[in-house]
Amino acid sequence: MVKANIIANEDLEALLALHEDHFNDIKSKRIAPAKLQETFVAFANSDGGDLYIGIEDKAVAGQRVCGLTEPEEANAIIATLLEETQPAVENVDIEFLQTERDGIILHVAIPKSPKVHYTASGDCFIRINAAKRKIKGERITQLGYSKGAELYEKKAVKDVDLDDITDAESLNDYMARVGSKLNPEIFLRKQRLLSAEGAKKFPNVGCVLLFGEEPQATLDTRCAVKVYRLRTTEKEYRREQLEEMPVTINGNIENIIKETIKKVANYIDGAAFQENGRLVKLSYPAEALKEILVNSVLHRDYSLNDDIHVRVFDNRVEVQSPGRLPGYMSLENLYEERFSRNPNLVRMMHNLPNPVNHDIGEGLDTAKNELKKAGLIAPVFEEKENAFIVTIKHQKIASVEEVVLAYLNENPTAELTNKLVRQLSGEDDMQKVKSALQKLRANGQIRPVDDKANAFNFRYVKTQLP
Structure with a gap:
C-alpha cells in the first residue's frame, strides 16, 4: 500500500x-x-x-x-x-x-x-x-527544434547546389586542417552534413552554416551577429546613446566567431566612464568573453528568424541568442548538465586544431572561472520568451560597501554619487546602492556634502577621522 x-x-x-x-x-x-x-x-x-x-x-x-x-x-x-x-x-x-x-x-x-x-x-x-x-503543425515542428528533439541543423536546404559547397574554399581549407583526403561529397556525407529530400541529397542547414559563402543570403532564417556599442550604464537605452550604427557580422560560423570576438574586443578596449574629469577604464578577461560569444553562435536556435545581439555597455556586456535553453536544460542546472541543440556544428568546430570551443558545457565553467580570477562576479543568465541572455557585469565580487571604501581610500577627496557607485561596482540596482551608502553613512564612514540637496544631486565624501 x-x-x-x-x-x-x-x-x-x-x-x-x-x-x-x-x-x-x-x-x-x-x-x-x-x-x-x-x-x-x-x-x-x-x-x-x-x-x-x-x-x-x-x-x-x-x-x-x-x-x-x-x-x-x-x-x-x-x-x-x-x-x-x-x-x-x-x-x-x-x-x-x-x-x-x-x-x-x-x-x-x-x-x-x-x-x-x-x-x-x-x-x-x-x-x-x-x-x-x-x-498543431508548424508550431509543433518549431517546438521540436527549440527543445533539440528535432535538429534544425539537419534540415535540407534545397536552394543550395551541392557543387557550390564541395567547391567552396572554406570546405577545402577545413578538410586540409583536419587532414582529410576524402572526396568532398563523401566527406560531407560521412559528417552528416547532407540530408535527403526524396531521392536527392542536399546540403543541410549545418553544412551551409559551416561552409556556405554567405549563409545569411541563403537560409530562410537570420543568422548574423549584430554588435552594438552603447554609451550608457542604464538598463534601457536610447538610439542616441549608440556610439555608431550596429555592426552586422556575416559569413560562415568560423568567420562570424572570429570577427565577433575581434569587434567586441575592440569595443571593450574603449569601454570607460568619466569620473571627476578622470577616465576610468574597464577590463574583462578575454577568455571569458570568447567562451560566451562562441556558445551564443554554436548553441543558438537557428530555426528562429533573428540574429544574435551583442551589446557592449559602459559597465557590462549583454549577449542575446535566439531560443530558450534546449532539452532539460534550465537556469538552475546550466553548470551541471550537458545538452547540445546543434551537435554537428559543435563537433565540426571542435574537430579543428586549436578549436575555439571546449567540450559541451565546459565553456561556461571556463568563463565563470576566468571572471573569478579577474575579481568579477559570475555571468548572469536570463531566459525570455524566445531568447537566452548572458550578461557579463563589470561588478567586483566585493560588496558595494567594500568597493566604495576601496575607492575612497585611493581617492580620499572624491565625491560619491549613486550613479558613480553603480558604475564602480557594476551593481545597477539604484535601491541596493542607496542602501549601501546609507549603511556606510550610519557607520560614520561617509557623510553627505549637503543634507538638503536634491535626491538626484546627493553626494557623499569620506568622513575625515580626527
Whole structure:
C-alpha cells in the first residue's frame, strides 16, 4: 500500500494561497484523467511544473480541499499520465499529501522534458502563463527544434547546389586542417552534413552554416551577429546613446566567431566612464568573453528568424541568442548538465586544431572561472520568451560597501554619487546602492556634502577621522 506524507497545516495554507501560473496548477479530484493529461503534457512540453489534484478552484465557495480517500483512488489518473502520454515523460515524481481531515492531495511534479509529448488522443499542448494551449503543425515542428528533439541543423536546404559547397574554399581549407583526403561529397556525407529530400541529397542547414559563402543570403532564417556599442550604464537605452550604427557580422560560423570576438574586443578596449574629469577604464578577461560569444553562435536556435545581439555597455556586456535553453536544460542546472541543440556544428568546430570551443558545457565553467580570477562576479543568465541572455557585469565580487571604501581610500577627496557607485561596482540596482551608502553613512564612514540637496544631486565624501 502506498504511504501518504502528512502535510503540515501551514504548508497546506501556503498551497491554498498558491497562484496558478506558468509552473503551478491545481485541479479538482473530479477532473477526467484525459483532461488532466492535457495540462500534464503542457507542463512537460514547456518548462515543467507542479500539479496538485484534490483542491477546488479559488472561485469555489466553501471547502476547497476535497482530497482522495486513499492513494489507490489515483490509479486511473497516474496510469493515464504515465502510461498513455506519448512518448512517456521521464523522471515524473508522484507524492501523496495527507491532510488532517480533508483527504489526500495528489502532487505530480513534472520535469522539463527534452522531447515533444502528446496526449492519448494525439494532441499536443504547451503551457502559456497559467493556461494550456493546443498547438498543431508548424508550431509543433518549431517546438521540436527549440527543445533539440528535432535538429534544425539537419534540415535540407534545397536552394543550395551541392557543387557550390564541395567547391567552396572554406570546405577545402577545413578538410586540409583536419587532414582529410576524402572526396568532398563523401566527406560531407560521412559528417552528416547532407540530408535527403526524396531521392536527392542536399546540403543541410549545418553544412551551409559551416561552409556556405554567405549563409545569411541563403537560409530562410537570420543568422548574423549584430554588435552594438552603447554609451550608457542604464538598463534601457536610447538610439542616441549608440556610439555608431550596429555592426552586422556575416559569413560562415568560423568567420562570424572570429570577427565577433575581434569587434567586441575592440569595443571593450574603449569601454570607460568619466569620473571627476578622470577616465576610468574597464577590463574583462578575454577568455571569458570568447567562451560566451562562441556558445551564443554554436548553441543558438537557428530555426528562429533573428540574429544574435551583442551589446557592449559602459559597465557590462549583454549577449542575446535566439531560443530558450534546449532539452532539460534550465537556469538552475546550466553548470551541471550537458545538452547540445546543434551537435554537428559543435563537433565540426571542435574537430579543428586549436578549436575555439571546449567540450559541451565546459565553456561556461571556463568563463565563470576566468571572471573569478579577474575579481568579477559570475555571468548572469536570463531566459525570455524566445531568447537566452548572458550578461557579463563589470561588478567586483566585493560588496558595494567594500568597493566604495576601496575607492575612497585611493581617492580620499572624491565625491560619491549613486550613479558613480553603480558604475564602480557594476551593481545597477539604484535601491541596493542607496542602501549601501546609507549603511556606510550610519557607520560614520561617509557623510553627505549637503543634507538638503536634491535626491538626484546627493553626494557623499569620506568622513575625515580626527
